[in-house]
Amino acid sequence: MARQLLGWQFAVVAALLGAVAVFSAVQSTEAFGDVQGRRMLSVAEDVAATAGVRAALADPLRYHQLPPFAESARSLSGAGSVRIALPDTRVLTSPDPDQVGEPMPVGESTVAAGRSWVGEVGDELVAHVPVIGDRGEIIGIVAAGVDLPHLFAGIVHSPSEALLILAAATVLGVGGSLLVARRVKRQTLGMEPAEIAGLVEHREAMLHGIREGVVGLDGQDRITLVNDQARRLLSLPERTDGVPVTELGFNDRLADVLTGRAEGADQIVLRKGRVLVMNRVPIAPAGAVVTLRDRTEIVALQNALDANRSTADTLRAQAHEFSNRLHTIAGLIELGDHDELRRYVDRVSHHQRAWQGEVAERVGDPAVAALLVAKASLAAEQGVGLRLDPDSDLGLIDEHLSADLVTVLGNLVDNALDALRGKQGWIEVCLTHRDDEVRVVVRDSGPGVAPEIAEEVFRHGFTTKAAEDGGGRGLGLAITRQTCVRRQGSVEVHNDNGAVFTARMKP
Template sequence: MPRPAPRTPLRFSTQTLLLQLGVVLLVVLLSTAVHAWLTYDRVGSDAENQALTLARTVASDPSVRADVLAISGQAGTPPPAELAAGPLQAAAEAVRTRTGALFVVITDETGLRLAHPDPDRLGEGVSTDPSEALAGQEITTRNTGTLGPSAGAKVPVYAPDSNTVVGEVSVGYSMETVGQSVARDIGPVALTAAGALGAGVLGSFLLRRRLQRLTLGLEPEEISTLVHDQVAVLQGVDDGVIGVSADGRISVFNAASQRLLGLPDLTGTRWADAPVPAQLAALTRPGYAGPEAVEVVAGGQVLVASARKALHRREDLGWVLMLRDRTELQQLTRQLDAVGTLSDALRAQRHEFANQLHTLAGFMGIGQHQQAREYLAGLAATGPLRFPVDQAELLQDPYLQAFVGAKGVEADERGVSLRIGPETLVRGQVSEAQDVTTVLGNLIDNAVNAAVAGSAEDRWVEVEVLDEPGAGGGTLHIVVADSGNGLAPGTGPEDVFASGFTTASGPVRAGGGQGFGLALARQLARRRGGDVTLLAAGTDGGPGAVFMATLPGTTAARAAAPGRAATPGRAATPGKDNDA
């Protein structure tokens, strides 16, 4: 037999609505029932008190007391006809008619009726126990007698001027009358209950709509799945993800964002108050007309940030910002640029080197040994390669010679003369080539750009490098000056290190961006315990700005060549005598 199709479960919002309606209905019914019971009990108690007051009044009437005593003193009870025509029956009926009571009954000391609304019941015993009243006690009762259910009271009748009980008076009000009073009182209660039920139903529908809007129509199982997926994705990716809700608060700040920005978890913080870089905050500002992706320097890293508007159907959910780390890519690019620069410089010098070898071979071939020795001495003094860098021989470290020489080739192509300052002294050997390349290369590139953009006819960049030995590695001090126009008036010494700061109106050379070199150099130096500072802002027309970098732990002591001791104060250079 085919299996029946599974029943589609009710949506969570529908289940919540039905549950709320059931709860509201139950509360209203219980409240109405309790109020009705309390009203019924209160009206019944009022009837009992009213019956007790009426019974006391009748029992204290002197004529009633005298007539009851007279009948009690007789040998037997008078016949019903005589009792019906007697004064007690007339008095009891008059009181009952006047007060609207169900019955007013008078009995003798044995409980036989002397007055009763039904004349046929005269002379008979009462249907309820009269012993407590005949014993001298006043009581209130709710019971069912010959006239139906009633709320009443029983009061003893005493002989005139005596404490002897000669009978009792029983007064009762019909419970049907009590029910009618309750019905009159319960009407407003029922209307109130109906109003409360209607308000509850309306509130339940409004709450259901709000619940659907807040959950975007998703079921609890779907929300739970989304939460697990969100945690798995956001915490598992290397990209930073920042979610900003429509009310301007950070709703998502994953671990990658904390690591890339160097900040604690900012979830719940107002986006306007978050300590994030200005370029990142600007992406979400109204009317932002900049690029979709910007580079941000934070925590010593270069990040690419982008922002997208988050929409669900037509509802604005806020912003989603993505952060991608491109520090390693930029470092590799710089290293490749340095290698390419060195390769170009070496390729440019290849012909000169070949010519020098040919010249030396010619001297040896014709027997001019003395001229060959002098030619070799000249090569040893200046180096086999000639970079367009003035006083390049002051750089004793081969890595610095090669790197600065390559930068000199680039600068020469752009009409800028790169020279080494006369105070340059490097006795150690560069041990952290990558960091030195990043800082020194950025400073030289910025200086060359400033010299190209400057108004001076003689364009130059001067570099001075000093090393300071230390137990944990030597400290390299670098000073770079240029012939540019300096910084614009009003530019503070810290403004130039802000991410994105540049004085150029456009790229100074093809493919060159501005605004991140100095910020990167300073953060790298500070990470090593050093710094990059502005020594002089320069003047219009030149000379330009002067920057100094301090890089601790980037040099090591140079080992002396075999068979030659290093001269104090300056490292020995093969083929050249060095002065102290």
Template structure:
């Protein structure tokens, strides 16, 4: 039977358990009521018996009978008359020696009382209680009989058998039984409704199925590599898996806490809270490039909160940056090849026209100009990687109808930039954004690079429209972009630039002076000066 109950459905188990609770509650209440009623009836009959006993004890003929030669002949008719009139089961009168003068069973007259009456005889005080005598267990009332001199000369004991009390209690049970039945029916209906509601809320799933779903949910959430974070309608975190904790670098459990209580950057809070809506929102966190998507969650047509997925795109962005650098080099080579082809056509034309001396001078001038430009950059920029980048960007600028100029006061000592990849990232992104700002309309990009004991100083100026003052800080927010096209991981160039500078202890800023002017400091690893007027939050972006 127990096994059947255990294996029963969730609704059946709930119904049975609630019925057990209802039965226990109703049974306990009924039991208390019965006991309380029985006690009340017993007290009422005790008081009734005592009143009868005191009335008999106060009769003058009773007092006078105690001095008669045979008191029983006078008292027995009086006792039987009172017994019948009062509805008592017995009226016993005894003298001070506890010898009976009256009793329903005449054979017991003249014999000693079966229960001790000495407390009443000694104290002269009435007594009530329950005792067992010759007729059975009964509720009793005993009253002393006083003589003419005021002394106790005997007692009157009146009793009502417990059977009589039980019979009257039985007369009061039908209303209780109907009440109990009504409560049981109402409890059964309520239990059935509760069980039905629970089945509906659990979609008819059994406990073992719910446990299996919970285990699968935990396994899936903590097994996927993508981060998952859930928020309720108040903005509190209700769920977070291991991947999300790792990506957001959360050292404490955020479940149950609001976003304002979790140590996150304002940019991440904006995306998580919906302040920056949209798909594939890019944020930076602890050197990682994360892509966040915030999706509303609805249950049975009601909005319950949001779920945010986090994907690590650091490696993808790194590869995209390397591809972009390779593309830049390829573009530079293509531009050089195109320029070389134009020059070769010019030489071929001069040769066909028989202008041999002019062809020779043209070749000499072209070769000398390029060699002088390359040598000039190589002399000012001692780091070969950075010099190659500037040469490639110069060719790209020429291809786009612009001109790249390296200032005369540029001076980069060989080996003074530390990690050349960092320098290439910072200078490359700043120059790329400057060329984008020209928007193919031609113009000049001026680059100044210099190294000293602090590190690599960079200044990139373009002749474009400049940056609106209200966007001077906004452009450094990760995800910010002014480009219409979004074919790749946009909004990261300046974000990565600022992140790289800050990781090395430097800074990057922007202002307008005939166009946008970006200045940056990239310290060498051994020296990490603090940037003035720089905040610590990573909120950069590029102009893409």
């Protein structure tokens, strides 16, 4: 890398010196033309205004008197040549004898029109001045010229200065190149360009080949890198480089984890039906890398396991309740109190039939009705009464809506049971199906939800003292909200002698 940088820097310095040399040469040529042009014009005007020259041009017999005037002017002025010609440009006197009697080249001169002119003719810078006779006619032409220098004449005339400039520029370029190469070497951890390119290729292959999602962020929380898995898990568009996290339509929970406002390992977030586990690692001096793992299938299995566990708990609660009733019946038989035994059996049967009958009368969906019957046994074991609101009216619904309704209702009832754990109380459920909306209201006699966290309870991972006091309202409520939103509905909570959760879903 050092050799490459040195070579490139030397090439840059050489190109710069060449450009400076050309620029200086052009400037020198322009300055030469300006200064020498004025000097040659002055020489030609002086010769054209000399009375002896005018007199000699007026009389052909006196043409032989012109050379002394021209040579004298050339010697005194230092001009390269001073020539005198007739109006038809035939040369009468010239430093070069071969030019005498020959036409004088005039180029684009305007001297034939009676106007002085300065310009380049061949390899000379020439000034042409007309000689005017007594009657105002042109009787001759005076041309004073000097040879044009070549482009790098200035450099040739001062080679020591040119070499000094070249040497200084070379030293500066080489020294700068070595310093730059050394600094770049430190910043690239001592790796050569080929090694860096190979590392980038390996990184790209690794990022797009792993099963985990990877998102890179800069110091302003803008996306700098997204692999294929992260793009799929987060449902990101194709073009995300440089886009701030806040402009990608993420929910608050997901945005908090990506930007680092929510700290901690294995943060769980929800994104369009997926349950993601995210970890954020800051990178100095600014930026971060976030990794994502899809836990949707694991959560689905966990929910299925929870459902089986709930069924087992329900069966256990029913077995426990049934065992207690058998013990009571056995005791009454041993006591011989057959009248009380008959009344006890009637009460138990009546209560069981009454609850099942009420559920069957007001809830027409078998899955939802079965869930309510099962949750009643769990609530009874915990010392909590589960009841239906008299206004409940739910008919038969399609199986997909039934599955979502079981999820929402089960989570809300479990949440109420958690809030009443260790306390005596009651839970009331109201299910209604009106026009194009299914409405679920679950109220409990627990401590309620603090108003300042009424929205936070639906976000998994929130941590406030009030939330901890309010009980575990985490992933279950987050899934409830996600289910309702997917059904174009909503879920909210308020307090009315306890917490009141209201969920709405479209069929």
